[in-house]
Amino acid sequence: MPLIAASTIVRPSPIPLLCWTDVPHPERGVAAGVLVKVRHGVYASARLWKALAPWDRYLARVHAVALVLPGAVFCCESAAALLGMPIFGDPVIVHILVERSGTARLVAGVRSHRAGHDRTIIESNGLALTSPADTAIDLARHRHPSVGRSAADAALRVDPVLTRDLLIAGNEARASSRGRNIARWALTRSTALAETAxxxxSLCVIEWLGFPAPELQAVFRSESGTEDRGDTLWRSLGIVGEADGDLKYDGRFGDAATIHRRQHLRDRRLRSHAEVNAVVHWGWGDTTSVTPLQHILLGAGLRPIAPEQSAPLYSMRRELSTRAPHRLTAPSESAREHLAAEE
Structure with a gap:
């Protein structure tokens, strides 16, 4: 698997990692509750580890494997974590690629996948991993369609050269047909306009509930010149939908009370437009529990135009309802403006 140097900068470990050679008698630190064993031979501060979000613990696990397996080629969720693509909860298992002549197996928390030469391997900051496109294609082929859609959308944001057509072509060109049909659903719907997992x-659930597809990131300009964007817009009904939940209020964008006040003022500006009749908000629990989001949209006046698809909704609820979405290290400039609209 040839390596290609990439300008993409992989995410560093969220906490310092210590090899067993750097810590005298690490087992004593573990017994005392000062250290945690990230994996065999790699340790970290227990205090820092406990403070990590699940997805950041997973990123630390990936870097721990990189310490003990130099030259490993990361793929699937492990490559996604390094690239800053969505991770749901802590997947625990670290994924690496081996040559087709190698052995596919799961040993000590590391799953090896056999692969040929149909993937692009990039090298960044001394780490080898599958490209954003191939990472998205892998996840779209072998994970729930909602996870695959999230990965594909994120890949388009991570790599500005990448397009939906290239993702689709990459999937069709894979030597293995396994998962090809599954991936088509997610890849053909991918868009960089979906800014978060x-x-x-949410877009997956909206479609599976039978609601019409919304317009994404619609811009509204007030008489004073202030611009506000709506995550989703059903223009014919004047319904603006915001997929935000608690993500805006966890401190990363500033004081929660200030953000809440800005949102209130922003919603008021949006409702002042003649073409806007309602502004509704939903969060992670509303979306993955399905019924709350359905009621929110029905209450706003939206009506289904197609039958509900119960199978993907049921499997998504089981897959994601207890696993919070990964947050990017930093929001895009447009997202930052969206969340901090001028008062």
């Missing part, structure tokens, strides 16, 4: 999953 929650937005991507």
């Amino acid at each position: 929650l937005e991507s999953v």
Whole structure:
């Protein structure tokens, strides 16, 4: 698997990692509750580890494997974590690629996947991993369609050169047909306009509930010149939908009370437009529980135009309802403006 140097900068470990050679008697630190064993031979501060979000613990696990397996080629969720693509909860298992002549197996929390030469392997900051496109295609082929859609949307944001057509072509060109049909659903719907994992999953649920597809990131300009964007817009009904939940209020964008006040003012500006009749908000629990989001949209006046698809909704609820979405290290500039609209 040839390596291609990439300008993409992989995410560093969220906490310092210590090899067993750097810590005298690490087992004593573990017994005392000062250290945690991230994997065999790699340790971290227990205090820092406990403070990590699940997805950041997973990222630390990936870097721990990189320490003990130099030269490993990361793929699937492990490559996604390094690229800053969505991770749901802590997947625990670290995924690496081996040559087709190698052995596919799961040993000590590391799953090896055999692969040929139909993937692009990039090298960044000394780590080898599948490209954003191939990472998205892998996840779209072998994970729930909502996870695949989230990965594909994120890949388009991570790599500005990448397009939906290239993702689709990459899937069709794979030597193995396994998962090809499954991936088509997610890849043909991918868009960089979905700015978060929650937005991507919301779009999946909206379609599976039979509602019409919304317009994404619609811009409204007030008389004073202030611009506001809506995550989703059903223009014919004047319904603006915001997939935000608690993500805006966890401190990363500033004081929660200030953000809440800005949102209130922003919603008021949106409702002042003649073409806007309602502004509704939903979060992760509303989306993955399905019924709350359905009631929110029905209450706003939206009506289904197609039959509900119960199978993907049921499997998504089981897959994601207890696993919070990964947050990017930093929001895009447009997202930052969206969340901090001028008062």
